[in-house]
Amino acid sequence: LLILDQTLLPHEVREIALATTGEVAEAIRSLRIRGAPAIGIAAAYGLVVAAGAVGRGASPAERLAAVRDAHDLLLATRPTAVNLRHALRRTLAAAAPGPDLAALLLAEARALHEEDRLSCERMAHLALRHVRDGGTYLTHCNAGALATGGIGTALGVFHLAAGRGFRLRVYADETRPLLQGARLTAWELAQSGVAVTLLCDSAAASVLAAGRVEAVFVGADRIAANGDVANKVGTWPLSLAAREAKVPFFVVAPWSTFDLSLPSGRDIPIEERSPGEVLSFAGRRTAAPGADAANPAFDVTPAALVTAIVTERGIIAPVTPATVAALASG
Amino acid sequence: LLILDQTLLPHEVREIALATTGEVAEAIRSLRIRGAPAIGIAAAYGLVVAAGAVGRGASPAERLAAVRDAHDLLLATRPTAVNLRHALRRTLAAAAPGPDLAALLLAEARALHEEDRLSCERMAHLALRHVRDGGTYLTHCNAGALATGGIGTALGVFHLAAGRGFRLRVYADETRPLLQGARLTAWELAQSGVAVTLLCDSAAASVLAAGRVEAVFVGADRIAANGDVANKVGTWPLSLAAREAKVPFFVVAPWSTFDLSLPSGRDIPIEERSPGEVLSFAGRRTAAPGADAANPAFDVTPAALVTAIVTERGIIAPVTPATVAALASG
Numbered sequence: 199l200l201i202l203d204q205t206l207l208p209h210e211v212r213e214i215a216l217a218t219t220g221e222v223a224e225a226i227r228s229l230r231i232r233g234a235p236a237i238g239i240a241a242a243y244g245l246v247v248a249a250g251a252v253g254r255g256a257s258p259a260e261r262l263a264a265v266r267d268a269h270d271l272l273l274a275t276r277p278t279a280v281n282l283r284h285a286l287r288r289t290l291a292a293a294a295p296g297p298d299l300a301a302l303l304l305a306e307a308r309a310l311h312e313e314d315r316l317s318c319e320r321m322a323h324l325a326l327r328h329v330r331d332g333g334t335y336l337t338h339c340n341a342g343a344l345a346t347g348g349i350g351t352a353l354g355v356f357h358l359a360a361g362r363g364f365r366l367r368v369y370a371d372e373t374r375p376l377l378q379g380a381r382l383t384a385w386e387l388a389q390s391g392v393a394v395t396l397l398c399d400s401a402a403a404s405v406l407a408a409g410r411v412e413a414v415f416v417g418a419d420r421i422a423a424n425g426d427v428a429n430k431v432g433t434w435p436l437s438l439a440a441r442e443a444k445v446p447f448f449v450v451a452p453w454s455t456f457d458l459s460l461p462s463g464r465d466i467p468i469e470e471r472s473p474g475e476v477l478s479f480a481g482r483r484t485a486a487p488g489a490d491a492a493n494p495a496f497d498v499t500p501a502a503l504v505t506a507i508v509t510e511r512g513i514i515a516p517v518t519p520a521t522v523a524a525l526a527s528g
Numbered sequence: 529l530l531i532l533d534q535t536l537l538p539h540e541v542r543e544i545a546l547a548t549t550g551e552v553a554e555a556i557r558s559l560r561i562r563g564a565p566a567i568g569i570a571a572a573y574g575l576v577v578a579a580g581a582v583g584r585g586a587s588p589a590e591r592l593a594a595v596r597d598a599h600d601l602l603l604a605t606r607p608t609a610v611n612l613r614h615a616l617r618r619t620l621a622a623a624a625p626g627p628d629l630a631a632l633l634l635a636e637a638r639a640l641h642e643e644d645r646l647s648c649e650r651m652a653h654l655a656l657r658h659v660r661d662g663g664t665y666l667t668h669c670n671a672g673a674l675a676t677g678g679i680g681t682a683l684g685v686f687h688l689a690a691g692r693g694f695r696l697r698v699y700a701d702e703t704r705p706l707l708q709g710a711r712l713t714a715w716e717l718a719q720s721g722v723a724v725t726l727l728c729d730s731a732a733a734s735v736l737a738a739g740r741v742e743a744v745f746v747g748a749d750r751i752a753a754n755g756d757v758a759n760k761v762g763t764w765p766l767s768l769a770a771r772e773a774k775v776p777f778f779v780v781a782p783w784s785t786f787d788l789s790l791p792s793g794r795d796i797p798i799e800e801r802s803p804g805e806v807l808s809f810a811g812r813r814t815a816a817p818g819a820d821a822a823n824p825a826f827d828v829t830p831a832a833l834v835t836a837i838v839t840e841r842g843i844i845a846p847v848t849p850a851t852v853a854a855l856a857s858g
Contacts, residue, residue, distance in 0.1 A: 207816075208815075208816035208817065369822070370819070371730075372704070372806065372815075373730075374702070374704060374728040374729065374730060375728050377814055377815075380806075380807075380814055380815040380816065380819070381814065381815070381816060382816075384815055384816035384818070384819035385816035385817075388816060388817070388818035388819065394816075394818065394819040394820070395819070395820050395821060395822050396803075396806050396807065396815055396819050396820070396821040396822075397806070397821065397822055397823075398704040398705050398729070398761065398762075398806055398823070399704065399728070399729050399730040399762075400701075400703075400704065400729040400730065400761050400762025400765060400766075401761045401762070401822065401823070401824055401827075402765075403762075403764050403765035403768070403827060404761060404764070404798075404824050404827040405822065405824075407764070407827070407828075431728065431730050431731045431734060432728075432729075432730025432731070432733075434733050434734070434737070434769070435730060435732075435733035435765045435766075435768065435769050436730075436765075438733070438765065438768040438769060438772060439764070439765050439768060442768060468734075473726075476702065476710075476726050476727070476728055477710075477726065479809055479810070480809070480810070480812070482810070484707055484710055484711065485538075485702075485707075485710040485711070485714055485726055486537075486538035486710065486711060486712075486714035486715035486718060486724075487538065487715075487718070488714070488718035488724065489700070489710070489714035489718065489724040489725070489726050490724070490725050490726070491725060491726040491727065492699070492725050492726075492727055492731065492735065493727075493728070493731070494731055494734050494735075497731075497733065497734040497737070498737075
């Protein structure tokens with residue numbers, strides 16, 4: 199399994215090979231590969247790796263048990279993005295003991311990957327009605343090609359529009375602590391010819407208030423049955439500022455991001471990452487001695503603050519338990 | 529004029545000597561000395577430096593002209609904090625041509641410095657009713673001893689309470705791009721025995737929503753006649769989150785921060801600083817090539833989102849044009 203190591207971007211574009219399930223798990227935990235759809239796809243391929251890594255003398259049952267262990271290991275890597283669970287469950291369900299185990303898993307992982315690619319295309323086409331030539335937009339974190347198996351969720355519409363010749367400017371929140379906006383979104387959008395202006399996360403509200411942005415587009419890591427959206431920390435205060443500034447706030451996310459088993463966003467588990475991500479920068483401590491840090495990686499934006507959710511199945515607007523349920527059954 | 533170079537904190541505690549008005553202006557522009565009250569005091573001493581730096585053969589009129597030039601140079605260093613203008617005007621008003629010029633300026637600068645120290649004490653005592661032993665609070669940027677001539681504005685109450693034996697925890701926003709929270713607030717509060725937990729600026733909203741904070745305390749750089757507050761960028765979205773979370777939001781600022789000539793916060797000039805502060809870290813570019821950055825240093829929090837403004841003259845609550853006017857005339 200070859201992945202682009204996103205922790206090295208934009209300074210270095212390096213692919214790394216992951217030969218064991220443990221290496222896949224480490225790559226997901228350390229954000230070498232990240233983005234809700236992308237970690238689902240990587241985990242699915244991780245099951246293929248697990249099936250292949252078992253010794254030749256293993257019985258079919260032992261081989262399947264190793265895949266089940268890999269499922270559990272990979273599922274535990276990151277708690278918030280539900281795409282991970284969907285992808286692992288679905289790929290494991292395709293498994294059957296026997297000589298074709300790895301081939302079955304690979305076919306399912308590839309199908310999942312291809313479906314995600316098509317979902318991105320479909321979402322971008324649906325979102326295109328909210329983007330115009332010459333327009334200026336704002337995004338948070340990285341919900342692009344690097345985060346998915348295709349052209350991205352929130353960024354997919356910008357790639358699509360730029361490909362059609364639209365001149366766009368996108369304000370990108372730098373996205374502390376790991377600077378996915380400054381490192382990844384800016385890198386990715388520049389390649390499509392989109393003009394990118396970075397902002398400190400706390401400056402996004404000012405830019406919205408100044409009327410310089412026509413709409414906000416963000417991705418999602420998990421969406422509850424009532425339409426509450428968990429996404430990268432900072433999304434909720436951004437949505438509050440967008441409401442104050444009367445700027446539309448769009449969430450773009452594939453159907454695999456929905457978790458209808460959870461009635462509301464309050465039930466979504468929020469990953470707490472290492473304080474070191476906040477206290478240090480590039481290996482050097484930046485914070486004063488003695489201080490510790492809290493580092494929640496996600497927050498929850500209430501459905502009422504979301505103008506619309508764009509999925510590959512269609513657009514949910516307004517976002518309510520009823521409109522989510524209608525798309526689920528439709 | 530000796531100042532502590534705040535750009536080197538917390539790694540190095542170094543005083544630097546400023547021998548010319550140009551050096552004072554550079555120190556203010558580059559944030560070696562920062563914080564609305566502190567830059568006012570530094571600029572006042574800068575006029576003393578100007579009076580002393582004129583050649584011995586200069587006439588009294590030439591000496592006064594040099595002080596007036598220094599006033600103009602220092603006034604232009606930073607546009608948002610109005611304390612700078614107040615301090616420069618007041619100190620210049622004390623000037624009279626003659627052999628006592630430098631002594632007159634020094635006396636006025638010292639008086640201003642001492643008044644600021646006393647204002648900090650008074651504000652901290654007034655704010656103490658909103659702080660309890662065992663309490664947990666949140667602040668943004670650095671509005672402490674480093675930013676004033678005394679124990680600070682927003683942080684003064686924590687220093688005072690800690691001195692009385694209160695056990696406090698303060699969540700401090702790291703405050704991008706220059707990390708005044710991580711570098712300065714954490715350093716300063718740790719010295720008073722306050723437990724400090726740093727947050728990425730965009731995580732503050734989550735911490736408020738989780739009910740982990742009893743009140744927010746921030747400083748101010750300029751307050752309009754209607755009570756709108758300009759403060760470090762990120763204060764406005766923080767106030768939005770505080771309102772959603774029903775957490776009281778206190779501004780602590782001396783009367784010299786008020787600019788009654790401006791009807792509302794819309795009229796406050798907002799300093800736009802160098803994009804390099806956002807694009808690079810410690811001299812190394814962190815952002816992807818091709819991206820530029822916008823870097824507004826302040827934003828405006830509407831009066832309606834401020835629970836109370838604590839000044840040395842008394843507490844303004846609710847914050848309205850009438851309550852501000854009452855304190856102005858009272």
